[in-house]
Amino acid sequence: MEPKYLKPGWMNWAGSIILSILLVVIGLVVLIAGNPGTGITLIILGIIIILMVVVKRATWTYVYNDMYVETRKGIISKKTSQIDLKDVKNIQFKQSIFERIFGLGTVAFASAATGSIEVAFAGIPDAQKVKQEIDGLIHSVKSGTAGTKKCPQCAELVKNEAIKCRYCGYEFEQQ
Numbered sequence: 001m002e003p004k005y006l007k008p009g010w011m012n013w014a015g016s017i018i019l020s021i022l023l024v025v026i027g028l029v030v031l032i033a034g035n036p037g038t039g040i041t042l043i044i045l046g047i048i049i050i051l052m053v054v055v056k057r058a059t060w061t062y063v064y065n066d067m068y069v070e071t072r073k074g075i076i077s078k079k080t081s082q083i084d085l086k087d088v089k090n091i092q093f094k095q096s097i098f099e100r101i102f103g104l105g106t107v108a109f110a111s112a113a114t115g116s117i118e119v120a121f122a123g124i125p126d127a128q129k130v131k132q133e134i135d136g137l138i139h140s141v142k143s144g145t146a147g148t149k150k151c152p153q154c155a156e157l158v159k160n161e162a163i164k165c166r167y168c169g170y171e172f173e174q175q
């Protein structure tokens with residue numbers, strides 16, 4: 001399975017975004033009111049804050065596939081945390097009041113090794129759906145059915161790449 005990449009929702013930085021809009025608006029008012037020095041300073045400050053949000057979100061990635069879950073953070077030094085799906089002890093859906101307002105949620109993964117949360121997809125859209133999908137992936141890894149598909153003719157499990165069922169000879173449609 002190709003890895004899927006997720007980003008936190010913009011509204012994780014709602015405070016910074018509102019602040020930068022305020023700074024730009026106030027800066028424009030001050031500028032028009034006849035104080036260009038202060039006005040332009042406020043506008044630049046607002047732009048810097050929004051750029052910081054853009055950079056932070058761009059360097060913040062959540063990855064999952066049928067083998068692992070992973071978070072990547074950081075601009076210069078990348079900090080990566082990963083847990084193998086077979087080592088996930090439990091998976092939790094969390095939602096702060098703030099996240100609920102903006103339709104975001106957090107999916108957190110505890111590893112069997114430490115029992116504590118080591119990977120968290122914080123502030124993502126459709127968090128419930130992502131949790132369900134990863135729940136399914138973990139289930140298939142732990143039950144040994146990962147990377148397989150069910151033959152529609154004999155209901156046996158064969159490898160995803162198979163073009164012909166090894167039990168009954170059913171030929172799968174080529175993709």
Ligand SMILES: [Zn+2]
Pocket residue numbers: 151152153154155156165166167168169170
């Ligand atoms: Zn078959």
